[in-house]
Every structure is written in structure tokens, then in C-alpha cells.
Amino acid sequence: MDFLLKSSGLLLLVSLFTLINAGVASAAAPVNQPNIVFIFSDDHAYQAISAYGDSRNLIETPNIDRIGREGVRFNRCVVPNSICGPSRATVLTGKYSHLNGFYNNNTSRFDGSQTTVAKLLQKEGYQTAVIGKWHLVSDPTGFDEWNILPGQGDYYNPQMIRNGQRTKQEGYITDLITDFSLEWLRNRDKTRPFLLMSQHKAPHRTWEPAIRHLGHNKDRIYPEPTTLFDNYEGRGKAESDQQMTIAKTMTPIDLKLIAPNDLSPEQLKAWNTYYDPRNKAFHQAKLEGDDLVRWKYQRYMHDYLGCIKAVDESVGKILEYLELEGLSENTIVVYSADQGFYLGEHGWFDKRWIFEESLRAPLLVRWPKVAKPGCVDQHLVSNLDFAETFLEAAGVPVPTEMQGRSLVPILKGQVPADWRTSFYYQYFEYPVPHHVRPHHGVVTDRFKLVHFDTPDVEEWELFDLKTDPSELRNVYADPTHTPVVTELKNELSRLRTELKVPPLIPKDAYGARTPPQLR
Ligand code: CA
Numbered sequence: 001m002d003f004l005l006k007s008s009g010l011l012l013l014v015s016l017f018t019l020i021n022a023g024v025a026s027a028a029a030p031v032n033q034p035n036i037v038f039i040f041s042d043d044h045a046y047q048a049i050s051a052y053g054d055s056r057n058l059i060e061t062p063n064i065d066r067i068g069r070e071g072v073r074f075n076r077c078v079v080p081n082s083i084c085g086p087s088r089a090t091v092l093t094g095k096y097s098h099l100n101g102f103y104n105n106n107t108s109r110f111d112g113s114q115t116t117v118a119k120l121l122q123k124e125g126y127q128t129a130v131i132g133k134w135h136l137v138s139d140p141t142g143f144d145e146w147n148i149l150p151g152q153g154d155y156y157n158p159q160m161i162r163n164g165q166r167t168k169q170e171g172y173i174t175d176l177i178t179d180f181s182l183e184w185l186r187n188r189d190k191t192r193p194f195l196l197m198s199q200h201k202a203p204h205r206t207w208e209p210a211i212r213h214l215g216h217n218k219d220r221i222y223p224e225p226t227t228l229f230d231n232y233e234g235r236g237k238a239e240s241d242q243q244m245t246i247a248k249t250m251t252p253i254d255l256k257l258i259a260p261n262d263l264s265p266e267q268l269k270a271w272n273t274y275y276d277p278r279n280k281a282f283h284q285a286k287l288e289g290d291d292l293v294r295w296k297y298q299r300y301m302h303d304y305l306g307c308i309k310a311v312d313e314s315v316g317k318i319l320e321y322l323e324l325e326g327l328s329e330n331t332i333v334v335y336s337a338d339q340g341f342y343l344g345e346h347g348w349f350d351k352r353w354i355f356e357e358s359l360r361a362p363l364l365v366r367w368p369k370v371a372k373p374g375c376v377d378q379h380l381v382s383n384l385d386f387a388e389t390f391l392e393a394a395g396v397p398v399p400t401e402m403q404g405r406s407l408v409p410i411l412k413g414q415v416p417a418d419w420r421t422s423f424y425y426q427y428f429e430y431p432v433p434h435h436v437r438p439h440h441g442v443v444t445d446r447f448k449l450v451h452f453d454t455p456d457v458e459e460w461e462l463f464d465l466k467t468d469p470s471e472l473r474n475v476y477a478d479p480t481h482t483p484v485v486t487e488l489k490n491e492l493s494r495l496r497t498e499l500k501v502p503p504l505i506p507k508d509a510y511g512a513r514t515p516p517q518l519r
Helices: 002-028 062-069 084-093 117-123 173-187 265-285 289-324 383-394 479-498
Strands: 035-041 072-078 127-132 145-148 159-162 165-168 194-199 331-337 360-366 375-377 422-427 439-444 447-454 457-464
Touching: 035 289, 035 383, 062 289, 062 331, 062 360, 084 117, 084 383, 117 127, 117 194, 117 383, 127 173, 145 173, 173 194, 173 289, 289 331, 331 383, 422 479, 439 479, 447 479, 457 479
Parallel strands: 035 194, 035 331, 072 375, 127 145, 127 194
Antiparallel strands: 072 360, 145 159, 159 165, 331 360, 422 439, 439 447, 447 457
16 A cells, blocks of 8 residues: 555656646747758759759659649759768758868768757757668767668668667668658657658669569650760869769669669569569670660669659658648648769769759758748758758757858748858768769859869869850860959858868868878
8 A cells, every 4th residue: 555655656746747847848839839840862863853844854753842832942952062971960060061070971970969950959849850861970969769770771671770779670761761750750749849850761872762663664765864975075184083974883783783682582572573584685685885874874763763752652641641630831841852963964873073963952841821832942052051940940049150041031032132142062072982082162153163182183163054054164264264263262262261161171081091192
């Protein structure tokens, strides 16, 4: 009896404590603070979202398109450093790589003690979760729930790490991330606002679609980009001397001439049923030269776009959940990717460059009653702005050391008169894996000034996007552009000062085992 009384007393105390806590939390979180669902995929090119209207008409993405149709589609969302980890570090911190310390995917490790948007929102009473691709090496901080892939993660039957505990899952990664995201939404504390970062591995290399999406395109022959056979004339050594071409860099695993090793026997059977006859026909054809490149491009498109089918379905499921729960109106839904990606333009896959297909990420934002439906915005915005945007939306002061700017005024259709007209870019990772030389530069709506700086290549390049949208002609040495070059060099210098870029890059920024010889 005594024990029962004590237990009841304890229970009463626990209940009182819970009530008080709930009271505090709801007092700190007024009902109008919006929820934030941030859906972030990996290497999803804007050319592969139907809303962006690529002339090749590669794929229909009705669910992703819906976010833009019911909200704002940004046409020029650029990234400060076009690779996975650095982009994720920027999203969390609102800072460039040289300030958040995450420069490259080879050796960088995210310092989880720094201020992040997740921590600031959590402190404000938001429930926070990150589910899926993380890729920042250290464990997540600032999240009530984290359920992430180790490193790049596997497409099929992946391991995941849930709040520090490693688990082995069965199924396809995009579906698992979707299911875990929905499960977290269902089980959350419904009295408080939330930040959910649902981050897909897809459509990252090696582009393995869900089994149900093998053959999704019915062996369609995709139009080729006009620059598939680019010979890099008119540009410097950096563009011709890289390792990211469809022709030379793609491996048998990339091309599905070898099956991945993470398939279950049943999945492998379905995989072989699709690929075996096609691979047999390929081997028999003994293709060479341009014909071989063409075949590789077609196989690449089938697989890459197949991955996106499941991502689009995932977005549909999340939107449907929000609608059924009556959450659509007070939830900001963002769809973006960690950078752009080449789908055969310039003969390439991958990213890294300051050039357009790599630099530009898709960005679609729905925020009913705030963001004007159906708007298409052309301003220079960036994933550097995401943290600031979420904080302003939540009514949380933005730390002065963050380097982006809230997009809330633009979403409202009230573009500040002093919105940025230039953007600083800097890439570091070298020489592996793709031998793209470190470079930095400045981007405006019309021009791009780029500086490559390694012992064998010290080059400036200037591109005029108005007359040369595919960036095929370096006009740096053209005397008619001298005034533009002078102006952009001054702007580059101004931006480097404003953004606190150190004059010398730390040696470990390149992520090479033996740091490259650099000036
Ligand atoms: Ca990426």
C-alpha cells in the first residue's frame, strides 16, 4: 500500500511536471509560428523538375511542381560551394565554408558545437528532426530526433543511425526516409511547432532507382543536350582537364553493367530481369566512340530520373499528410537540393563548378497566405539564406554572424531595394575525386568572373550569360569586356572582405591526403 501511495504520488508529480512543461512550451510558442518541412534531395538538377521547363522535357514531377504552383519557384538559387557536405553545413549555419569549417567531403567534419538553425528553433520550443542523408561526419546536434544514413548510405536495405543507435532497414531508401518522416510527424507533440528536415539520398550517384521504377520510361530515347560532345574549346585548361565525363569517368557500377551488392535476393532477381537483356544487347552491339557515349547518356538518364520518381512520390505523401491533418496552411514547405547537377551538359555528370548547371539548385517554397501562389522569382538567392528565412518565419532573431538574408520579404512579394545583385562562390575539393580545380569567383545576373589558381593553371575567365548561356566562350581577354572585368574584380574583392574570406586557404580545405601544391 505504502509503495502504491508513493508510486501514485510520483505519478502525480510527473503529471504536474508534464503539465507545467507543456504550459511553458505553448506559452513560448504562439500558435501562429509556422511549422517548417524542409525536403532536401541530393544532386537533384533543376533540369529534372518539370516546373523548371527544361527543353528536353526529361520527367514529370507533379508533386514537386505543386509546391511551386501553390507557392514561389526560385529560378536562381545559387550555392556557395557546390558539393554535398559543404552545402548541408551552409544550410544549417547560414555561413560560407570558410566560416563553418566544412570545406570538402573528404576530410571535413562538422563542428556540432556551433550555432545552427535547428538549435535556435529548438531553443524557441520547436520540435526538431532530421531524417535521411546527413553527410556531416559528426553526430547531429540541435535535433530532438535524428535518424540518418552513415556517410553516403546505401540505396537498398540501408543501415541507418537513429539517435546514435545503428539499425539495419529493409526496403528502398527514399521510401524509408519518407516513412520515418511521416512516423515522426504522426508521433510529434501536436501542441508545438516543428522543423522537419527530410533529406533524401536520391538521386545521388550511383543512381539506383526503386525496383518498381526500373523501366519507368519504357525505354524512351531522351533528347541529348547540345553540349554532350563539348570539346572545351574557348575555355581554359581546368574545363578540359577534369574527371567527370560520361565518356571516360562513368564506371560499370554507374552504368548498371554490374548490380549493386546491397540488393536482397528478391530485389536482385527483379533487377536482373530488367537489366540483363538490355546489358546483353549492349555487349553484343560493341559500341564505340560517340555511339558509346550516347548509350551511356541514355542509361544514365533512365537511372537518374528513375530515382527522382520515388522522390516526387515522397513529396506527394508529405503534402497529403499535411493536408489530411489540417497542417497545410500553417506549414512552410520547402523543396530544394544541395546543389545543381550535370545531366550530360558539357559531356558531364557531377557538379562542383561555378557554372550554371552546378551552381543553381532547385528551390520551391509554399507558405499559404504569405507566399504569393504561382510566383516565379529571378533574384539571386541562396541556400545561405535558408537558416535566416526559417528564423524570421518563426520570429526568432537572426544572429548577426549569419551571412545570408531572409527570403521572407521576397516570398511576400516585397523585394528589398538593396537585395544582392552579386554572389561570391568558392570551391575547394581537389584533386580527388573529380580533379576539378579549386576556384572562386563572382556571379551576377549577367556575368560570371572566375579565377582558377593551381601551379599548372592560373587563369581568369569571364562568361556573358546573356550572349552565351551555355558558358562556352571565355571572353576575359576580349578588350570590349575590360570595363566589366575591372568592375567584377572590384566586386570580388569587396565581397571577399565583406564575407571575411581569409587571403590564404587552409591546406586541409582541399581534402587531399597530400595537400596539393597551390599558390
Ligand atoms: Ca550533393
